[in-house]
Structure formats: C-alpha cells, structure tokens
Amino acid sequence: xxxxxxxxxxxxxxxxxxxxxxxxxxxxxxxxxxxxxxxxxxxxxxxxxxxxxxxxxxxxxxxxxxxxxxxxxxxxxxxxxxxxxxxxxxxxxxxxxxxxxxxxxxxxxxxxxxxxxxxxxxxxxxxxxxxxxxxxxxxxxxxxxxxxxxxxxxxxxxxxxxxxxxxxxxxxxxxxxxxxxxxxxxxxxxxxxxxxxxxxxxxxxxxxxx
Amino acid sequence: xxxxxxxxxxxxxxxxxxxxxxxxxxxxxxxxxxxxxxxxxxxxxxxxxxxxxxxxxxxxxxxxxxxxxxxxxxxxxxxxxxxxxxxxxxxxxxxxxxxxxxxxxxxxxxxxxxxxxxxxxxxxxxxxxxxxxxxxxxxxxxxxxxxxxxxxxxxxxxxxxxxxxxxxxxxxxxxxxxxxxxxxxxxxxxxxxxxxxxxxxxxxxxxxxx
Numbered sequence: 001x002x003x004x005x006x007x008x009x010x011x012x013x014x015x016x017x018x019x020x021x022x023x024x025x026x027x028x029x030x031x032x033x034x035x036x037x038x039x040x041x042x043x044x045x046x047x048x049x050x051x052x053x054x055x056x057x058x059x060x061x062x063x064x065x066x067x068x069x070x071x072x073x074x075x076x077x078x079x080x081x082x083x084x085x086x087x088x089x090x091x092x093x094x095x096x097x098x099x100x101x102x103x104x105x106x107x108x109x110x111x112x113x114x115x116x117x118x119x120x121x122x123x124x125x126x127x128x129x130x131x132x133x134x135x136x137x138x139x140x141x142x143x144x145x146x147x148x149x150x151x152x153x154x155x156x157x158x159x160x161x162x163x164x165x166x167x168x169x170x171x172x173x174x175x176x177x178x179x180x181x182x183x184x185x186x187x188x189x190x191x192x193x194x195x196x197x198x199x200x201x202x203x204x205x206x207x208x209x210x
Numbered sequence: 211x212x213x214x215x216x217x218x219x220x221x222x223x224x225x226x227x228x229x230x231x232x233x234x235x236x237x238x239x240x241x242x243x244x245x246x247x248x249x250x251x252x253x254x255x256x257x258x259x260x261x262x263x264x265x266x267x268x269x270x271x272x273x274x275x276x277x278x279x280x281x282x283x284x285x286x287x288x289x290x291x292x293x294x295x296x297x298x299x300x301x302x303x304x305x306x307x308x309x310x311x312x313x314x315x316x317x318x319x320x321x322x323x324x325x326x327x328x329x330x331x332x333x334x335x336x337x338x339x340x341x342x343x344x345x346x347x348x349x350x351x352x353x354x355x356x357x358x359x360x361x362x363x364x365x366x367x368x369x370x371x372x373x374x375x376x377x378x379x380x381x382x383x384x385x386x387x388x389x390x391x392x393x394x395x396x397x398x399x400x401x402x403x404x405x406x407x408x409x410x411x412x413x414x415x416x417x418x419x420x
Contacts, residue, residue, distance in 0.1 A: 003213045007246050007353070025212040028412050036217050037352060040369045042407045049418045056420040064398040080417070081345075092410070121369055127387070128373075130340040132295065134387040135291075138348015141216070142247060150213040159331055161248045163338075170418075176402040177337070179345040198254045198309040199245040200302070202238050203382040207290070208259045208380075 008147045011193055013154040016073040024152050027075060027184070032096045033147035036137040039158040041118065043096055045085025045133050049078040049170060063169060064181060066159035073156070073183035079141055080176040081133035086118040093118070130177065134196040145206035148184060175206065216359045219228070221403055223364040224393035226283040226290070236361050239287060243357035247349040251328065253306055255295025255343050258382060259288040273379060274371035274391060283366070283393035287354075288376065292348035293339040294385040296328035315381040340387065347389045358394060366393040 061070035122132040271280035310316040332342040
C-alpha cells in the first residue's frame with residue numbers, strides 16, 4: 001500500500017470484529033516489518049507479549065479499565081520498553097556490539113567506548129533510561145501500526161490501563177516499562193468511526209526556525 | 211512510495227550532500243504528514259526547532275560530539291517531547307479537549323474526568339511523565355522519518371549530544387525533554403553506506419505468546 005494511504009487510513013479502531021482472527025503469519029510479518037525501525041545504537045530495546053486466548057485477554061481487560069476492545073480484538077500486544085537495554089553485560093547489548101563489529105560498523109577495540117557512551121547517554125539519570133526505552137519503543141510501535149495497516153490489519157494503541165498491576169499480573173520484570181498496549185484485528189464493519197481527530201498545524205509544531 | 215519500500219529504503223544516512231538543500235515546501239509536507247501520528251488522548255506532545263543556517267547548525271554541532279552530519283545536513287531538527295503536555299491549563303491540552311467535544315469524541319461534562327485520567331496516567335510519577343512524552347515523540351519521529359523517505363528525503367536520528375547543554379544553548383524550557391536530533395537532507399552519492407544492520411528476529415522480540 002502507498003505510504004500516504006497507510007498514513008491516512010490508519011485509525012485507532014475502537015471496534016474489532018471478534019469473529020475475524022488475524023492469521024499468525026500476518027502477526028509475524030507485521031512484527032518482522034516493524035523490526036526494521038531504527039533505534040539508539042541499534043539496541044532495539046523493544047519486546048512484546050502476545051495475548052490471543054479469551055482467558056488471557058480477560059485477565060488484561062480487567063486491568064485496562066474494562067475496555068471491551070481488549071477482549072474483542074483477536075490479538076493484543078503488551079508492548080515493552082527495556083530500560084536496561086543499554087547496559088554492559090545485557091545479552092542483546094553484547095550481541096549488538098558483536099554484530100556491529102562483524103558488519104564493520106564498529107571495531108573490536110571500541111567495546112569500552114561503546115559501553116561508556118551508552119552509560120553516559122542512557123544511564124546517567126533515571127529519566128535518561130526512561131527516555132531511551134520509551135522513545136525507541138515508540139519508534140517500534142509506530143512502525144508496527146503502519147506495518148499492520150499495510151497488511152490490511154487494524155490496531156488501537158492504548159494507555160488506559162493500570163501499569164503496575166499489569167506488570168504484576170503478567171510477571172513482567174522491573175527492567176521493562178509498559179509504554180502501551182496494542183489491540184490488533186479487523187474493524188467491525190457494522191460500526192462507525194468518528195471522523196479523524198484534529199491535528200496540530202505546522203505552526204503549532206514548529207517552535208522556532210533558525 | 212509503497213510502504214514496504216519506505217520501510218526498507220529508509221536508512222540512517224551518515225553522509226549528506228551539503229550542497230543540496232531541502233525545499234521548505236518538502237519540510238512542511240513531511241511535518242504535516244507526520245502530524246497524522248496517533249498519540250495518547252490525541253495530546254500530540256511533540257514539537258520541533260528547525261535549524262537551517264550554518265551558524266545555528268555549528269552551535270548545535272559543538273554540543274553533538276562534533277559530528278560532521280550536524281552541519282553538513284541542510285536541515286536539522288531538535289525534536290522535543292513535552293512532559294507537561296497532559297496538564298490542566300496547558301493551552302494544547304485545553305484546545306484538545308475543546309476539539310474532542312466539537313468532534314463528538316467527548317462530552318463537555320467529561321472535562322474533569324479527562325484531566326483526572328491524564329493526571330493518573332501521566333502525572334502520578336516523574337517516570338510516567340517521561341514515558342508519556344518520549345513514547346509519543348517516538349511515534350511522531352518515526353512517522354517523520356518515513357514521511358521524509360516517502361518524499362525522497364533522507365534522515366538520521368541522533369542521540370550523540372549533550373542533552374542539558376543543548377537545552378541551555380537553545381533556551382529550551384524545562385518542560386521539554388529532547389529525545390533526539392534529526393539530520394535531514396539528501397544522501398551524498400559519492401559515499402557508500404554499510405549494509406543494513408542486523409535486526410532482532412520474531413523470537414527475540416516476542417517474550418511470550420499466551
């Protein structure tokens with residue numbers, strides 16, 4: 001699909017057809033597409049927990065303001081942002097460094113420099129860890145919503161949930177923040193969506209041009 | 211451009227042609243396209259400072275590890291994430307509520323509920339403010355990189371800068387976090403990019419499927 005169509009046709013869909021499942025093949029494809037998103041030092045600090053059974057979705061729905069879409073959507077993602085995804089010794093950080101060396105993007109002797117740079121940029125203060133994790137997870141989640149739409153699948157990014165209760169219920173470790181849930185499925189064609197919401201203009205977005 | 215092409219052809223470009231400017235019309239178009247990104251309660255807590263003159267880009271480059279691309283790219287964005295973009299009385303929060311009412315998405319009597327929900331989800335702890343700001347700015351920045359590529363323009367998201375020094379140098383108020391800088395321009399065709407970097411597989415991204 002043309003990107004402009006993907007951009008304009010993507011809507012946060014409130015009503016999913018509970019009888020129309022999304023094939024696993026498409027779920028995999030959209031995740032693999034979104035994995036192409038860029039990230040800080042290519043660290044890719046994003047993960048997903050996928051819920052498909054009615055029981056698991058109801059467990060989540062109870063902690064998500066009881067929103068019907070959480071159980072009506074055939075698939076729900078708990079999106080995770082790894083706040084430690086820059087630390088020395090983290091398996092993916094070390095894998096990333098090895099892959100960078102293999103690809104010629106870094107040199108073996110830059111290992112210490114690389115870890116120190118990560119520590120300085122992402123680990124110096126808790127707000128930096130949080131920014132690192134959530135910004136990059138934001139890149140991934142945005143790419144995921146576009147990839148879904150490209151494959152004809154609708155999504156709804158959700159903030160209305162009890163963050164700490166979801167962490168506890170699904171035994172999500174403290175290193176992860178949960179920046180959003182995402183309902184995934186097909187729009188229920190018997191319902192009507194409101195027109196697209198207003199957006200900030202260029203002049204509302206650009207504070208200064210120097 | 212087909213979304214799959216946008217996705218696969220978007221690269222973090224290290225080398226920009228300093229002699230090839232990006233027309234203002236295209237800058238405006240990519241920003242207006244990216245503005246279609248979704249956000250928490252449609253609050254759109256993202257802003258940009260645009261740098262185009264050599265003097266301004268050099269001011270930034272000095273605080274960004276002296277990376278040549280900061281001054282070689284014809285345009286650089288300082289991307290901003292508003293950590294107070296959910297607060298009662300914030301002009302855009304109040305505008306958003308009025309627009310939601312006008313569009314039938316909320317009712318006038320939900321004003322208090324809306325502000326309380328924002329306070330609970332985004333204002334209860336500093337880490338929530340930071341997550342709110344940076345996740346949504348991540349959505350916007352990802353959409354901006356795709357929109358640029360769709361328009362034939364290259365980008366490079368950058369973390370290598372002194373956050374607090376940039377804030378001070380450009381008089382950016384405390385409510386904003388700077389999740390990234392973004393160089394914008396055209397790839398210098400005399401240079402060669404390394405092949406695309408490795409990405410996590412489906413199995414590395416999905417922690418559990420329930």
